[in-house]
Amino acid sequence: MTGAAWATGLVTLLGIGVVFGTDAFCALVMRPALARVDEASLTSVMGNVHRYGDVRMPAPGVAGLVGSAVVAVLAALADRGSAAVLAGIALVLLVVWLVLYARISAPINRRLTAAADRGETPADARALQAGWDRIIVLRAALQGAALLGIAAALVLL
Structure with a gap:
């Protein structure tokens, strides 16, 4: 059981890592860079970034979110309570992230992408x-x- 949890956890780490790295890059690099460009450039660049993103x-x-749930269940079934709790906490954090994305970021993404498609600002x-x-x-x-939660859960498996 712990072998399956470990394998799932590694895929989960990769999934979360990709999204974390993307969001961290946007916070650290894109945000200040975009503050220095004009509105037309901002619309074109971000509309196209969101088109692909x-x-x-x-x-x-999905790999991170579903994987966190699977790791939590497998850890619980393997009687690794602390690992299950940590994976469960990771899952809750990812659900909060998803709600923020769906309610705030995604509508903005759609507007900027549509504007870029039309060549408008x-x-x-x-x-x-x-x-x-x-x-x-x-x-x-x-x-x-x-x-960090999933990584700690894997250590405890």
Whole structure:
């Protein structure tokens, strides 16, 4: 049972790691860089970033979220309570991340992508990006904490 939990945990770590790395990069690099460009460039760049990100990022996100649940269950079945709790905490953190993404980030992503498709710059482009930026550090922190939780769970398996 712990072998299956370990294998699942490694895939889970990779999935969470991809999303964490992406969000951390956006918080550390993209956010300040975009503050220095004009609204048309911001719309074009971020609209196209979201076009690909919103299609390609669900795979590692699902691997992290579902994997956390599977690790929690397998750890519990293997009578590894502490590991199960840590994986469960990681799962909760990822669900919170998903709610933030779905309610705040995704609608902004869709607006910027649609504007980029039309070759337009929304009058509120800077405000849209500010709304997205407002939660990117929190998103990165949630993913980072989930990553640590799964890593700690694997140590305890």
